[in-house]
Amino acid sequence: MENGTNTQSEGKDPSGFLSKIIGNPVMVKLNSGVVYKGKYFTRELQSVDGYMNIALEKTEEYVDGTKRRSYGDAFVRGNNVMYISADS
Template sequence: MKPDPRSSKDARHKPTSGARTNAKTRGHDFRLHRTQTPGFYKNTSPSRMSAPAPTANGAADSRDPSGFLSEIIGAPVTVKLNSGVTYKGELQSVDGYMNIALEQTKEFVNGKLRRSYGDAFVRGNNVMYISADS
């Protein structure tokens, strides 16, 4: 009986810094390249994402989320958290971590007004979405 090749030291060899790891999984080609930080890889696979759909006039919408957020500073917004709580107020600032500062804020739980705040700060990792109110 032959030894299982998966159990040999060669099969358990981890790639050294700068090495590439390739894998085929269900028809998808994944290419990973080790970064300078141990244990972290970046995806170097060919992109399979499609372009944004054209708008009514035929041009693609070129706004990215950060551009959209900078456009609505000072405007009324709705911020929904992962917990289901919703905040409505005037957007004062947003940073790269999606931390949000609001003024004249109202907190809604299950659709009912729970509290009102003069100023509110929401940590970005709790944010599900930000919507501009009209």
């Protein structure tokens, strides 16, 4: 981003965004509407690839805004991911 404007190459490669949120809380929304909240595995973030496969730790699953389950670790296959958001 230069002077507040996006270049064409930005937005296509999420690696810059992902590298900034390593170890921070994130929210991952799936195409099905299920939401996972957790933290990225710092050591596993290297495995995020063009398919957006991600590993989370301290993960909670939410359906329709209601917490359903807690997981220690979770792996989300990238083709199920609608978006990843830094969760503050």
